[in-house]
Amino acid sequence: MNDRNAHLLELDSGLLRGSLDREPFRIGHQLSGHPLFATERLLALCRALPEECVEYNAGSVEVGQDPSLTPRTGLSAEETVRRIAEEQSWMVLKYVERDPHYRDLLYDCLDEIRTVSEAVSPGMDRREGFIFLSSPRSITPFHMDPEINFLLQIAGSKKMRLFDNADRGIVSEEELERFHSEHPQRNLPYRDEFAARERVFELGPGDGVHVPVTTPHWVEVGDEVSVSFSITFRSDVSERRAGIYAMNAALRARGLRPRPPGLSPRRDELKYFLFRAGRRLGLTGG
């Protein structure tokens, strides 16, 4: 457990208050060198997690990679951890909070964020942690994620290219609806003209970046093996927005042209009510 007097994260509380889940910003942390990120400990975690929580593939992919054509390496998950320096690979260990040691670390970090975040975006929920292992120079294709994320760089370096999550010229309403639908597709189509609108965050050990929900991004790893820890959560606002998009996806599938969230409070309220009612009845996911 964390010594309550020691901080794991270096956070500017004014920046956190003003920019949380609105725009990306840098943070610092004290987790590099933590024993939970040593290779043997990660191997033990890899063995303990259920198969569906360990995803890995070849690291030599394109920025605009079609996920159905993502190449495999032929290695097992454990071989991937052991040989990540020489075999071009990308791996994510998902929901690491299933292990109590990682859960304690995740919760200790998020508790530091929560001291500020509840005042601006209440309802911290679904606290989930992900550990990414990537070979030197591997690429994570252009995509977005459903969580409010703080990515902490533990070892090696990464260049994160982030885009404005409100820019509908990069991700359209229909793509956002699909993303929140029952059959989401994680990767996004990338066009070279997007490059002029990127914000680049270069991260080394001890650095981190806040990634607001559904911020489009792609990632390039530097010359060494990269280990990153993603500490994530949802809020009342992010859950509500996801529910409205899920309803919009269902409405568009029935031939309608739904209004994006935020334009009509009354309709948003009704959609979110219906989404939650459907979820209670097992009709909608989430």
Ligand SMILES: [Fe+2]
């Ligand atoms: Fe991501």
